[in-house]
Amino acid sequence: MGETLRELLIIAIGSALVSNVVLSQFYGLCPFLGVSKQLKTASGMGIAVIFVITLASLVSGAIYQFILQRFHIEYLRTIVFILVIAALVQFVEMFLKKKIPALYQSLGVFLPLITTNCAVLGTALTNVQKEYNILYGVVNGFATAGGFAIAICILAGIREKMQYNDIPKPFQGMPIVLVTAGLMAIAFCGFSGLL
Secondary structure (H helix, E strand, O other): OHHHHHHHHHHHHHHHHHOOOOOOOOOOHHHHHHOOOOHHHHHHHHHHHHHHHHHHHHHHHHHHHHHHOOOOOHHHHHHHHHHHHHHHHHHHHHHHHHHOHHHHHHHHHHOHHHOOOHHHHHHHHHHHHOOOOHHHHHHHHHHHHHHHHHHHHHHHHHHHHHOOOOOOHHHOOHHHHHHHHHHHHHHHHHHHHHO
């Protein structure tokens, strides 16, 4: 039991901080850069991504283990995972539209883009590639999504503060955001000594 907990902790820290999906692997940059203008919107996107990636890890892991492997059709995993992710994003979209319409409006086009967010599919495929069982896959998915949420919220907080700074004209807009994201990636390299 202690060894399993230790392994889960290593997976969680590694996925969230050391191998951050956005700042180390550069997956999911579209919503990372597009939705990080305000902290409220960024935190909403972070929560939506946490929900989708965690649930996608659970469902895709179960489908892979109990259906694809059992019938020796593992080669269909990418197509099946894309369908699972699309269905989950539709569920999140319907929920937000009905229960939290303000967040639904502020996320705009980026909410359906979670379907094509390579971080979601990349996490499901990583779980299979590293041969994680369902529990390990869910922990990896949750930690990966948590790392995405941490990164997008930090960037949103910095961008809100940058509005009040005197930024040279060539760096205004997306150039300063990309420089900031690069500096964040360098800062997250400091976590590599944890593991």
